[in-house]
Amino acid sequence: MSRKRRSASAAVEARVETMLGHVKAGARQRPGVYRMISPDGEILYVGKAKNLRTRLLGYFRADFPAEKSARIIREAGEVMWDYHPSEFAALIEELRLIKKFRPRLNVMMKRDARHFAFIRITPGPAPKFMVVRGAGNDEHGTYFGPFHGAWQLEEALRELNDVLGLRDCRIDLPMHFADQVELPVAPARTPGCIRFEIGKCLGPCVAGVSQRQYRARFKVAREYLEGRHDAPVETLRSAMEKSSERLEFERAAQIRDKMLRLESLREQFERLRFAVESLSFVYTVLGHGGEDRAYVIRRGRIRAELPAPQTAEERAALAVCAAEVFAPAELKSATVPAHEVDELMLLSSWFRKFPAELERAVPAAEFPRARTA
Numbered sequence: 001m002s003r004k005r006r007s008a009s010a011a012v013e014a015r016v017e018t019m020l021g022h023v024k025a026g027a028r029q030r031p032g033v034y035r036m037i038s039p040d041g042e043i044l045y046v047g048k049a050k051n052l053r054t055r056l057l058g059y060f061r062a063d064f065p066a067e068k069s070a071r072i073i074r075e076a077g078e079v080m081w082d083y084h085p086s087e088f089a090a091l092i093e094e095l096r097l098i099k100k101f102r103p104r105l106n107v108m109m110k111r112d113a114r115h116f117a118f119i120r121i122t123p124g125p126a127p128k129f130m131v132v133r134g135a136g137n138d139e140h141g142t143y144f145g146p147f148h149g150a151w152q153l154e155e156a157l158r159e160l161n162d163v164l165g166l167r168d169c170r171i172d173l174p175m176h177f178a179d180q181v182e183l184p185v186a187p188a189r190t191p192g193c194i195r196f197e198i199g200k201c202l203g204p205c206v207a208g209v210s211q212r213q214y215r216a217r218f219k220v221a222r223e224y225l226e227g228r229h230d231a232p233v234e235t236l237r238s239a240m241e242k243s244s245e246r247l248e249f250e251r252a253a254q255i256r257d258k259m260l261r262l263e264s265l266r267e268q269f270e271r272l273r274f275a276v277e278s279l280s281f282v283y284t285v286l287g288h289g290g291e292d293r294a295y296v297i298r299r300g301r302i303r304a305e306l307p308a309p310q311t312a313e314e315r316a317a318l319a320v321c322a323a324e325v326f327a328p329a330e331l332k333s334a335t336v337p338a339h340e341v342d343e344l345m346l347l348s349s350w351f352r353k354f355p356a357e358l359e360r361a362v363p364a365a366e367f368p369r370a371r372t373a
């Protein structure tokens, strides 16, 4: 080993020793969130622990240099932490800090969200559906999800796009609508796109449709997914029946398969809506040293957080707060704003992992003036 490498390695070891001393001297056995900071002040990694001391000491026992914890500790120059009343509170804070700072090693090591697929609605004059892995960082996008099975999702969306004539091409492709009067030169009549040639896309890129007409079709697609419109399946059903009448049984069977894919997509949306709606309640979490907290959760997102009430007055205050959260009507939908997807997934996985926790949840409907949708 060269002298330069030896001295770099000695510097790392010295930093690790200092951090270990700091943890041994100060970290307590209670829930909390920790930050690993690089020698030049970058927040490298944020983590949470039910028992902070145990978790932090574990970093210094990593046996193999390739282990995640060994890698984090080698890059860090300082470890800082804050205590929180419960593991749940620490989990929520961890998520908030990760979203705020996007620490490099969290981003690199995070895999969970990528296992799920989402349907993203792109912004712009001719929106389209896109299947994406993870909810991404698009704070303005609208997402449906999470779903398992990106491939099946893509297949089903292809049917939906085809039956309604929606585009599925590059997001940045310029659009030329039929009602776009300011076009300097009329766009080419054919975009060289097979979907347009065979009538599977309305052709918003070649003035095949006005913007209003395209958006109306897109609205039908959204409403179908929301369970409020049946046109796509009805169109296919009628085509299937006509094929059967003409004794084109092979064609009829193909259309039936398309219908089944579309119906299965809608069933997934219904299940998702139900899952989102069922995450609406007031959840009391027992905290360290009696620091109990009450979380008002609606549609999988924490809308308010208060100390758990101990007196009649505090109970009344919580009831008022909960009623304010639950009372405004919200569309029952599988749509999740991009910036809330992570919290929805976190809460959903928390209650799947600890179903007994739901015993301390009081349903939204039990609060005076509360409505659940």
Ligand code: SF4
Residues within 6 Å of the ligand: 166, 167, 168, 169, 170, 173, 191, 193, 194, 195, 196, 201, 202, 203, 204, 205, 206
């Ligand atoms: S016709 Fe134009 S808008 Fe439609 S899919 Fe093809 S390229 Fe995209």
